[in-house]
Amino acid sequence: xxxxxxxxxxxxxxxxxxxxxxxxxxxxxxxxxxxxxxxxxxxxxxxxxxxxxxxxxxxxxxxxxxxxxxxxxxxxxxxxxxxxxxxxxxxxxxxxxxxxxxxxxxxxxxxxxxxxxxxxxxxxxxxxxxxxxxxxxxxxxxxxxxxxxxxxxxxxxxxxxxxxxxxxxxxxxxxxxxxxxxxxxxxxxxxxxxxxxxxxxxxxxxxxxxxx
Numbered sequence: 001x002x003x004x005x006x007x008x009x010x011x012x013x014x015x016x017x018x019x020x021x022x023x024x025x026x027x028x029x030x031x032x033x034x035x036x037x038x039x040x041x042x043x044x045x046x047x048x049x050x051x052x053x054x055x056x057x058x059x060x061x062x063x064x065x066x067x068x069x070x071x072x073x074x075x076x077x078x079x080x081x082x083x084x085x086x087x088x089x090x091x092x093x094x095x096x097x098x099x100x101x102x103x104x105x106x107x108x109x110x111x112x113x114x115x116x117x118x119x120x121x122x123x124x125x126x127x128x129x130x131x132x133x134x135x136x137x138x139x140x141x142x143x144x145x146x147x148x149x150x151x152x153x154x155x156x157x158x159x160x161x162x163x164x165x166x167x168x169x170x171x172x173x174x175x176x177x178x179x180x181x182x183x184x185x186x187x188x189x190x191x192x193x194x195x196x197x198x199x200x201x202x203x204x205x206x207x208x209x210x211x212x
Contacts, residue, residue: 001087002063008055011042022046026054029072033112034182040115045069049083056111058086060095068111068123084123089130092121097138104141106167106178106194107159109152113145113178117191125151127158136162143167143198147177156209160202168208169193 011030014023023044030036035054043055053069066086074081092111097120106119114121122131125147135142144159144166146152159166171193175181181190199205 001065003066003085005043005045005055005057005064005067007047008043008045011036011044011054014044022052026052026072030054033179034116035112038115043067053083056115058090058092060090066090070112086123089128089134090123091131091134092123093118094120094134094138096120097140102140104143104195105135105138106191107135107142107144107164108178109147109155110177110179113147116182117145117178117187117194119145119178122155125155127155132158132162141165143194145169145178145194149176153209156205160205163200165198165200166205166208167194167198168205169197 009017009023011027014020014027017023026044030042035042041057043057045051045053045055050069052073053071055067055069057064058066058068066084068085069083071079071081071083093114097105106117108114108117108119108121109123109125111121111123113119120135142159142164144155144164146156146159146166156166169181171181172184175184178190178194181193185193
């Protein structure tokens, strides 16, 4: 269902407007993450829950159906890094693949990871049945690129049980996810390594999973 994003300002318009430190900080954060090199639209908003957050809209059939706000510098451990407004079963960026002739789709946990490698995101470290059905319906080679942490193990188990491939590229120990890999190696090398080190061997995936 379409939703609105009230009081939002396009990140592209921030340099054209009177100086606002908060907006400028968000712009610099987006630049530091390499997001300004992509074709994706981002927003800022001064509403209480969205202040100091980079707002990433969720689209489906060219309509906004939700969004997530990523805090650029959480002041406390209690401050959530992400404020998510998504509908049940939504898969980020999946509509781009429905009519695509691409053979491979890379699934990530985080939205920023998906944007930087032009993949899709399940918005977390587990999937519900509707998300699984949508991804399977693409009829493509599916490769999961999980985050390198303990919470990602549940997603790896799900993918392995579904017969999907799971990728464990030999990235540097400081690289925790696909977004970090893009920052370190660049987009093309990151995507190439994800494909190269993908496996559909369930036992191998379980062994690699225990090393996270």
